Amino acid sequence: MEKSPEIRIALVQTDVHWQDKTANLAMLEEKIWNLKDQADLIILPEMFPTGFSMDAGKLAEPMNLTVCKWMKQLAAQTQATITGSAIIAEGGKFFNRLLWVDPNGLVEHYDKRHLFRMANEDETFSPGKILPVFNLKGWKICPQVCYDLRFPVWSRNGWEDGVAGYDILFYVASWPAARISAWDALLPARAIENLAYSIGVNRVGTDGNGIPYNGHSAAYTFKGEKIADLEESEQIAILSFSASELEDFRVKFPAWRDSDSFQIK
Numbered sequence: 001m002e003k004s005p006e007i008r009i010a011l012v013q014t015d016v017h018w019q020d021k022t023a024n025l026a027m028l029e030e031k032i033w034n035l036k037d038q039a040d041l042i043i044l045p046e047m048f049p050t051g052f053s054m055d056a057g058k059l060a061e062p063m064n065l066t067v068c069k070w071m072k073q074l075a076a077q078t079q080a081t082i083t084g085s086a087i088i089a090e091g092g093k094f095f096n097r098l099l100w101v102d103p104n105g106l107v108e109h110y111d112k113r114h115l116f117r118m119a120n121e122d123e124t125f126s127p128g129k130i131l132p133v134f135n136l137k138g139w140k141i142c143p144q145v146c147y148d149l150r151f152p153v154w155s156r157n158g159w160e161d162g163v164a165g166y167d168i169l170f171y172v173a174s175w176p177a178a179r180i181s182a183w184d185a186l187l188p189a190r191a192i193e194n195l196a197y198s199i200g201v202n203r204v205g206t207d208g209n210g211i212p213y214n215g216h217s218a219a220y221t222f223k224g225e226k227i228a229d230l231e232e233s234e235q236i237a238i239l240s241f242s243a244s245e246l247e248d249f250r251v252k253f254p255a256w257r258d259s260d261s262f263q264i265k
Contacts, residue, residue: 003138003167003243010039010080010238013217013230014048015205016174019059021049025070031236036078039238040137044084045172045203046146047096052174052207053087054124060089063107071101079103081136084201085112085145085172093126098143098172100134108134112145113154121147133166139243142166142196146173149186149200153264157194159256167246170199174207177214184216188224195222195250197241204234222249 012032017023032042046052049067050059061067067086075082081102088097088109096112111128115121131154134141142165148154149171158165169190175183183200191198197219204215217230219239228237250256 001135001138005243006240007041007137007139007168007243008039008238008240009168009199009219010035010042010236011199011201011217011219011228011230012042012044012236013201013204013215014045014234016045016048016051016203016207018051018208019053019055021059021066024049025067029070029074032074032082033077035080035236035238039078039080041141042074042078042080042082043170043172043199043201044082045201046085046174047087048084048172048203049086051203052119054120056087056089056094056124060087060094062089063109068099068101068107071099072105072107075101075103076105081134083143083170083172094124095128096121096125096145098145100143102136108132110143110145112148114147114151116147139168139241140164140166141168141170144169144171146171146175149173149175149183149190152190152193153262155190155194156264157196157256159259164196164250164256166194166196167243168197168199168241169194171201173200173202174213175200175202175216177212180214180216184218187218188220188226191220191222192224195253195256197222197227197246204232222246
């Protein structure tokens with residue numbers, strides 16, 4: 001599919017009710033129901049139905065149950081693809097799974113690769129093995145989840161015959177306020193090194209463990225220039241990304257030609 005000249009992406013920066021799916025889905029539905037025809041992609045934070053919880057035995061659900069069905073409904077209603085992560089049970093394991101749901105009801109996913117051991121996420125969840133690249137209006141979009149941001153090899157933009165592996169890299173997150181300086185530094189770095197747009201969607205508020213989050217959801221150009229910063233309040237920003245500006249820069253500054261070749265095991 002030929003890439004559309006632009007793509008519109010909504011960043012949803014919100015507080016999250018602790019371990020309360022019903023309250024979160026109702027709250028988010030109220031926030032995004034009127035985005036119909038305003039965005040091509042709507043990005044929600046990490047574990048948006050529950051907050052960043054390790055109580056997977058209580059909160060997990062299989063695919064195509066409450067959360068998936070809700071996302072399908074909202075995607076059809078808004079005519080936008082909706083993405084964000086949730087706690088999913090599959091094959092006797094738990095996954096911090098990013099769900100990618102289009103208006104036709106197609107569901108794809110990415111399981112978080114790097115699990116945050118400082119919160120014992122690695123003892124609760126199983127890591128993902130495969131990094132997909134989603135296609136939307138001809139744009140190639142690479143998903144990542146929170147702690148993945150600290151591992152640039154996993155976000156490496158692969159090039160083949162001069163064609164990039166992806167055009168947009170995005171992170172859904174529950175990134176604490178205590179370490180927000182790292183978030184602010186690494187998001188533009190990922191954009192610069194991968195010659196791609198970089199987006200981060202983080203939550204605000206305080207979770208049930210008393211950990212505060214202060215947002216700083218943002219988007220950056222392929223040069224690392226800030227397009228938008230949602231700062232510390234609950235809000236939604238709808239941004240447009242230009243294909244011609246991206247491709248023109250890649251032609252004028254083909255740093256990808258000098259990249260190192262390697263494989264991830």
